[in-house]
Amino acid sequence: MIIAVAGKGGVGKSTITALIIKHLIKRGQTPVLAVDADPNANLGYYLGVECDVSISDLREDEFKNNPTGISKVDWLDLKTQECIIETNSGFDILVMGKPEGPGCYCAVNNLLRTFIKKIGQQYKFVVIDNEAGLEHISRRTNEEVDVLFIVAEPTKISLIAAENVKKTAEALGSKIKNKYLLINKKGIDKEKEPSNNMNISGLETIGYVRYNNFSSNFDNNILNNKYMEIEKDIEGILNKAEVL
Numbered sequence: 001m002i003i004a005v006a007g008k009g010g011v012g013k014s015t016i017t018a019l020i021i022k023h024l025i026k027r028g029q030t031p032v033l034a035v036d037a038d039p040n041a042n043l044g045y046y047l048g049v050e051c052d053v054s055i056s057d058l059r060e061d062e063f064k065n066n067p068t069g070i071s072k073v074d075w076l077d078l079k080t081q082e083c084i085i086e087t088n089s090g091f092d093i094l095v096m097g098k099p100e101g102p103g104c105y106c107a108v109n110n111l112l113r114t115f116i117k118k119i120g121q122q123y124k125f126v127v128i129d130n131e132a133g134l135e136h137i138s139r140r141t142n143e144e145v146d147v148l149f150i151v152a153e154p155t156k157i158s159l160i161a162a163e164n165v166k167k168t169a170e171a172l173g174s175k176i177k178n179k180y181l182l183i184n185k186k187g188i189d190k191e192k193e194p195s196n197n198m199n200i201s202g203l204e205t206i207g208y209v210r211y212n213n214f215s216s217n218f219d220n221n222i223l224n225n226k227y228m229e230i231e232k233d234i235e236g237i238l239n240k241a242e243v244l
């Protein structure tokens with residue numbers, strides 16, 4: 001199953017992604033592939049993994065120079081496999097990296113889409129943390145997604161941004177099987193919170209994740225924290241979305 005998390009900058013996409021992965025591991029739904037599709041990659045930080053290799057490190061000429069006897073597609077598979085960082089905690093991580101620079105990230109994207117679909121078969125779950133803009137959705141790396149969580153904060157402006165993500169996703173055609181609105185940081189600022197219409201037409205609000213005043217001994221590696229109240233919220237959401 002492929003799960004993707006999208007939304008405006010800072011709404012909590014990476015936190016939610018890490019919490020989803022934590023639940024999948026807890027339930028034995030492994031192996032999981034975490035895909036950091038944000039050019040400002042930091043999913044590894046939330047998962048306690050140092051990520052020193054990314055897809056964007058691969059250069060165009062590396063793909064062009066496939067050794068004789070190996071097809072271009074197989075060669076790309078092989079090179080991409082080398083970018084997967086393995087852990088012994090039930091998940092691996094793949095970082096996409098920055099699109100600009102001397103690589104050929106964009107040209108690789110098409111093939112990468114096929115790769116994610118294919119690699120997905122080796123993992124029980126693939127969980128994609130997207131960048132704040134809509135780029136990856138429009139680059140269609142999320143094309144074959146089973147569940148897309150569009151994250152918003154409980155403010156009007158954030159809901160408008162979430163609606164734009166929804167529209168972009170819809171413009172892709174309907175290969176995304178299920179899309180849900182997920183409201184994060186509920187209670188962060190009660191005055192700004194729309195009273196009862198925290199929804200977007202045509203998009204089911206799957207649930208709320210409360211604002212968590214992380215204590216001073218909070219570990220940024222979400223997997224390390226013993227128990228966080230917000231984990232219960234995520235669990236409810238995953239059950240409702242029939243992920244768990």
Ligand SMILES: Nc1ncnc2c1ncn2[C@@H]1O[C@H](COP(=O)(O)OP(=O)(O)OP(=O)(O)O)[C@@H](O)[C@H]1O
Pocket residue numbers: 007008009010011012013014015016038131132184185186209210211212213214230
């Ligand atoms: N439910 C929550 N309660 C309290 N703080 C939260 C919650 N969710 C996320 N945060 C905090 O909000 C900040 C942004 O979270 P996060 O990095 O997950 O967002 P993001 O959408 O991935 O951001 P970016 O667009 O920069 O990648 C972090 O400091 C994180 O700890």
Ligand SMILES: [Mg+2]
Pocket residue numbers: 013014015038042129
């Ligand atoms: Mg993030």
